[in-house]
Amino acid sequence: MEHNKAPGPDGFPPEFYQVFWNVIKPDLMALFDEFYRGTLALNRLNFGNIILIPKVGDASRIHQYRPICLLNVSFKIFTKAATNRIVRVAHKIIRPSQTAFLPGRNIIEGAVVLHETLHELHRKKLNGVIFKIDFEKAYDKVRWDFLQQTLRMKGFFTWCNCIRSFVQGGNVAVKVNGQNGHYFQTRKGLRQGDPLSPILFNIVADMLAIIINRAKDVGKVNGVIPHLVEDGLSILQYADDTVLFMDHDLEKARNMKVLLCIFEKLSGLKINFHKSEIVGFGQAKEFENIYSELFGCRVGSLPFRYLGLPMHYKKLKNSDWRHVEERFEKRLSGWKGKLLSVGGRLQNDQHKKKYHLIKWDQVWQPKQQGGLGIIDLQVQNKCLLSKWLFKLANEDGIWQRLLRNKYLKSKPFGSGSKKPGISHFWAGLMEVKHLFLGLGSFLVGNGSQVHFWEDTWCGSQPLKFIYPSLFNIVRNKSATVADVMSSVPLNVSFRRGLVGERLRAWHELVGVVMRVPMRGGRDVFKWSLNKIGVFTVNSMYKHLVSNGIKVSQEIWKTKIPLKIKIFMWYVKRGVLLTKDNLARRNWNGHQGCCFCNKRESIQHLFFDCQVAKFIWRLVFMTLDLSPPRSTQHLFNQWSSQGGRKYKPFLLVGAAALIWAIWLLRNDAVFDRKQPTSGEHSGSAIGPSCSEMKTRSNGLRKALIILRWRRCGSLVHLDGSFRPEFRSINGYVEYLTSMKPSPVFMLFMWMDEGISPEIVFPDTSIVMRLVQFVKATGMVPVLLEAE
Numbered sequence: 065m066e067h068n069k070a071p072g073p074d075g076f077p078p079e080f081y082q083v084f085w086n087v088i089k090p091d092l093m094a095l096f097d098e099f100y101r102g103t104l105a106l107n108r109l110n111f112g113n114i115i116l117i118p119k120v121g122d123a124s125r126i127h128q129y130r131p132i133c134l135l136n137v138s139f140k141i142f143t144k145a146a147t148n149r150i151v152r153v154a155h156k157i158i159r160p161s162q163t164a165f166l167p168g169r170n171i172i173e174g175a176v177v178l179h180e181t182l183h184e185l186h187r188k189k190l191n192g193v194i195f196k197i198d199f200e201k202a203y204d205k206v207r208w209d210f211l212q213q214t215l216r217m218k219g220f221f222t223w224c225n226c227i228r229s230f231v232q233g234g235n236v237a238v239k240v241n242g243q244n245g246h247y248f249q250t251r252k253g254l255r256q257g258d259p260l261s262p263i264l265f266n267i268v269a270d271m272l273a274i275i276i277n278r279a280k281d282v283g284k285v286n287g288v289i290p291h292l293v294e295d296g297l298s299i300l301q302y303a304d305d306t307v308l309f310m311d312h313d314l315e316k317a318r319n320m321k322v323l324l325c326i327f328e329k330l331s332g333l334k335i336n337f338h339k340s341e342i343v344g345f346g347q348a349k350e351f352e353n354i355y356s357e358l359f360g361c362r363v364g365s366l367p368f369r370y371l372g373l374p375m376h377y378k379k380l381k382n383s384d385w386r387h388v389e390e391r392f393e394k395r396l397s398g399w400k401g402k403l404l405s406v407g408g409r410l411q412n413d414q415h416k417k418k419y420h421l422i423k424w425d426q427v428w429q430p431k432q433q434g435g436l437g438i439i440d441l442q443v444q445n446k447c448l449l450s451k452w453l454f455k456l457a458n459e460d461g462i463w464q465r466l467l468r469n470k471y472l473k474s475k476p477f478g479s480g481s482k483k484p485g486i487s488h489f490w491a492g493l494m495e496v497k498h499l500f501l502g503l504g505s506f507l508v509g510n511g512s513q514v515h516f517w518e519d520t521w522c523g524s525q526p527l528k529f530i531y532p533s534l535f536n537i538v539r540n541k542s543a544t545v546a547d548v549m550s551s552v553p554l555n556v557s558f559r560r561g562l563v564g565e566r567l568r569a570w571h572e573l574v575g576v577v578m579r580v581p582m583r584g585g586r587d588v589f590k591w592s593l594n595k596i597g598v599f600t601v602n603s604m605y606k607h608l609v610s611n612g613i614k615v616s617q618e619i620w621k622t623k624i625p626l627k628i629k630i631f632m633w634y635v636k637r638g639v640l641l642t643k644d645n646l647a648r649r650n651w652n653g654h655q656g657c658c659f660c661n662k663r664e665s666i667q668h669l670f671f672d673c674q675v676a677k678f679i680w681r682l683v684f685m686t687l688d689l690s691p692p693r694s695t696q697h698l699f700n701q702w703s704s705q706g707g708r709k710y711k712p713f714l715l716v717g718a719a720a721l722i723w724a725i726w727l728l729r730n731d732a733v734f735d736r737k738q739p740t741s742g743e744h745s746g747s748a749i750g751p752s753c754s755e756m757k758t759r760s761n762g763l764r765k766a767l768i769i770l771r772w773r774r775c776g777s778l779v780h781l782d783g784s785f786r787p788e789f790r791s792i793n794g795y796v797e798y799l800t801s802m803k804p805s806p807v808f809m810l811f812m813w814m815d816e817g818i819s820p821e822i823v824f825p826d827t828s829i830v831m832r833l834v835q836f837v838k839a840t841g842m843v844p845v846l847l848e849a850e
């Protein structure tokens with residue numbers, strides 16, 4: 065129960081029960097025992113005070129007040145317990161068109177469905193009538209006999225009595241100016257303030273949806289957009305906020321009117337027709353007046369308001385939001401400045417730009433990283449949109465089906481795109497789609513929703529990044545896993561024959577994908593930023609504001625020399641002085657990479673350059689760790705592949721390799737050991753390998769510098785041509801004879817004079833090493849690269 069709420073007539077707030085729980089517990093549990101035996105006279109606890117809350121300033125008339133009923137906590141504990149139980153089955157007994165107060169359903173879902181429906185009606189120039197209904201004091205008018213009948217109909221039996229004792233037989237008194245009036249018994253309605261009321265109201269309101277659906281089944285009324293929503297969309301509800309959708313048909317509109325009248329009579333709810341609105345689309349537009357006369361309501365216009373939000377088929381203008389903004393401002397002005405958090409005030413003041421103590425992007429940084437931890441609304445928006453994507457990928461409901469039918473048809477989830485004519489909401493989703501998909505992976509079910517090459521489903525990144533040479537020549541780049549895996553051999557066709565390196569890559573790929581089980585059923589998208597695989601706004605937000613890199617402590621905790629820690633910190637922050645960063649500081653030199661002459665940046669030098677790719681590929685072949693794509697990827701998914709236990713080792717290994725690349729690059733740049741242009745600008749892996757060979761001295765030197773044993777590190781990276789190391793066992797013996805024994809070793813042994821293309825496919829050496837490492841219980845690995 066929430067804290068800091070006004071107490072009921074007995075004056076005990078929930079806090080009292082929590083603080084003195086040890087004292088109260090035996091008595092309260094005894095009450096519950098009596099309740100279950102049916103001997104508790106609950107009406108002796110069922111007392112409430114009705115307080116009138118003014119809805120407007122200077123309220124003077126009774127309907128300008130909202131009545132709230134304050135109940136005793138001793139009573140509310142019972143209804144709260146009942147609520148918790150009903151909520152568990154609520155999604156089964158309340159239609160998905162109702163989105164209020166149900167776990168897993170969200171207020172905005174209704175708004176999304178409405179927005180997409182308006183957009184579809186407009187885009188396809190369809191006929192339709194939208195009827196927004198206003199119920200008068202809905203909660204207070206619910207008829208108890210109708211509630212009981214509804215509950216029985218839904219299959220509640222013993223619960224009917226229980227709920228009767230909660231809802232009926234209560235006594236209330238009206239409190240005005242601090243004075244309590246006489247207690248009297250209520251005869252109808254659900255009390256606002258009782259935790260059970262919202263769910264009971266939904267059960268009652270669901271009857272309207274049932275009545276309309278039955279009429280629809282026998283053809284008496286029609287919904288709209290039947291091509292997107294099965295049987296057509298007829299009703300959206302958020303508690304008592306109701307919108308009806310009708311096809312343009314006066315006869316059926318009359319039927320709808322009859323249904324509404326029947327529902328009014330049965331439920332006791334009363335429709336405020338003069339506050340309800342009707343909007344026509346297509347041909348129905350010209351009949352708006354006839355419809356409004358029929359229902360006795362106003363003709364509305366777009367944008368109209370639903371759930372406090374302005375609704376339109378197009379992107380809203382700033383002026384459309386003015387109403388929301390004004391309301392928000394009014395709320396804020398009521399709060400005392402002192403009570404508003406520093407964060408809240410900063411956000412409000414942002415447009416004034418009064419003080420510039422620090423840069424704004426630093427303010428957004430989480431506290432652990434020296435920022436103030438204030439929410440960045442733009443980033444927050446990306447995260448909120450991503451939440452929709454996650455639900456769209458993994459859940460089923462009205463809005464999910466509508467969006468899938470409207471934009472995806474049966475195509476995979478990832479194939480949605482930004483085309484002209486899409487709704488503003490969908491455009492927003494498509495904008496964050498790539499970002500979102502990059503932060504998780506698919507657990508393959510039947511494979512129909514997963515792109516074989518472009519989605520992440522096997523390993524930590526899409527196959528197109530691991531096997532670019534194959535992806536480049538594949539005919540159907542957007543094939544799904546289901547398409548490809550439907551036959552053996554795999555259903556893939558290439559524009560060119562597979563030979564040499566490509567054939568080898570293909571065999572490797574087949575081996576990898578055949579190991580992934582097809583579980584059948586739906587494909588599931590798993591979120592990578594937490595262990596349970598379920599999206600949270602918080603996890604994504606933290607990820608984005610920290611530049612995609614989790615709290616730096618990971619680096620500071622690793623056992624590597626301080627110098628390299630700082631170096632990695634620079635890499636991670638993207639401020640390492642690569643040539644592009646130098647150019648930003650007005651440096652005028654040549655910006656080409658010293659290995660391949662493409663523009664040098666952190667991304668290029670450590671991930672995209674052929675030299676880097678070569679090194680990461682070695683790691684992939686020996687350890688089955690697919691190459692990292694970016695710093696972000698390296699520090700998150702890549703280093704987490706082996707689980708938490710191995711992360712420190714992988715980070716140390718990654719630091720070693722990146723440091724090695726950096727030294728290699730510095731040798732080339734400063735000592736000019738190699739020409740920096742012309743002959744080495746080739747981009748194929750072949751030339752790069754031979755380049756690696758010619759500069760093997762540089763690389764070796766770099767790796768030798770990485771002997772961190774003296775610093776008590778767990779890493780060993782080394783390379784040697786000494787004959788006694790030609791046998792792996794000899795080499796490992798040599799290594800293990802040193803103290804402390806190295807933990808991270810990556811070994812690649814080669815004969816002089818043999819070209820890398822021939823040697824690298826021969827992974828048997830590596831496999832033997834891995835077996836040896838396993839047998840001796842040592843954790844991998846050592847790199848020797850020529």
Ligand SMILES: [Zn+2]
Nearest residue numbers: 657659660673
């Ligand atoms: Zn390069």
